[in-house]
Amino acid sequence: MLVEGMVVLVVDNGYGSFAVVREAVRGGPVVGWVDDEDIPVTNVVSDDGSNGSNQSYLDWHNEEEPVFWEIEQQTGKFCWVHAIVDTLEGLYAITHGERIKLSKQELVDNVFASNRDNYDEVTNTYSSPMEKGYHWIMANGLSLEADYGSGKYEATIQEPKARIPGRQILHLSGASLINDEHTILTELKKSPGAAVMSLALDQMDLQDTNAVYSIASNTRQGQYHAIVVSGYDDTGSRNAYWVRDSMKSRTPNEGHYRVTRASGVQSGERNPIMYLIFPYGVSLR
Structure with a gap:
């Protein structure tokens, strides 16, 4: 109240x-x-x-009237899928006042199936740009979880399943890729965004619940991880983003923690966030 x-x-x-x-x-x-x-x-x-x-503070991840489901532990190698679907579910809750559960498995089967040969044995991941997933959803829509396949996330690439006739699917009007901090903050006031950040964060012991994480400037680049940026926090000494991470067992607060914004980077550090993608215009029909 x-x-x-x-x-x-x-x-x-x-x-x-x-x-x-x-x-x-x-x-x-x-x-x-x-x-x-x-x-x-x-x-x-x-x-x-x-x-x-x-x-100075905004976080769509909350306990009173949540726009997200509880963070799901990543059981496969598809952080991109978790980030896209988590963001879309959050956006739908914000724009329509109702939480829905979308099918991660349909995205894996259709977008990542075409990427079967693009396997990195060093990082043990299937690589696929987040943009590819959003473009597929804009062209084809995305099923509700209960209406696709077994009705659950299998975390493995399988043959695409036929959709059930007459069932509603999520339609997406578009998505914007943004790497300007001022514009990102403006968009975060409307909805969360799916982000790409350096995987170097995963090489740290992310268990300090009060920390704002950054990346040392001499850290090797080239490995990246997809997350959801759910808000921002300027109440402390550093400008930060709130993020939701599907690797919740290896991060603070079960996947909900802060990383440094570009304006909060200090000497000897690098901004962990590469860019965000904000979807817009979601509906079920």
């Missing part, structure tokens, strides 16, 4: 206003649908900060 004294960020995503509330006592976000004229609060911050205040 919204009460006097809470700090609210009202985001107009084209389907109505969505309030992101930060409670002073708990420090965490609470989200819920509201009408602009019915907000009984002070300190209302517009999405462009036009009242002179800048929102």
Whole structure:
């Protein structure tokens, strides 16, 4: 419930206003649908900060009115699939006020099946650009998890399954690839984004729940990992992104932690995030 004294960020995503509330006592976000004229609060911050205040904390990953399902442990080698589907499910919940479960397996079978020979024995992964997955969904849609194959994620490449006639599928209008920090922050106020970051983070012991992780400037490049960026946090000494990571057993808070933004990188460090992809225009039909 919204009460006097809470700090609210009202985001107009084209389907109505969505309030992101930060409670002073708990420090965490609470989200819920509201009408602009019915907000009984002070300190209302517009999405462009036009009242002179800048929102310093936003995280679509929360416990009160979640837009995500619980982070699934990655059982295969398909971090790209987890990032794409997690982002789409979050966006659908934000724009339509309802959580849905999409089929990761359909994406693996159709997008990664064409990549069978592109196997890296060093990293033990099948490589496929995240853009390829988004383009496939824009062209073909994506089934609900219960309507594809066995109804669960098998985490192995299988022959594509025929869709059940008459069942709804997710349609996606488009997606934008962004690597400019200012634009990323603007887009994060509307929805989470799927990100590519250096896999060097996975070589660290990511168990400090309060840390903001970065990458040493001398770390070898060339290995990358797909995650979801669920928000940002400027309340501490460093500008950071909140991320959701499918390798939750090897990361803090079971896959929910912070990494340095470009503006928070210090001497001897490198920005871990390469770019984000923000999908838009999701519907079931």
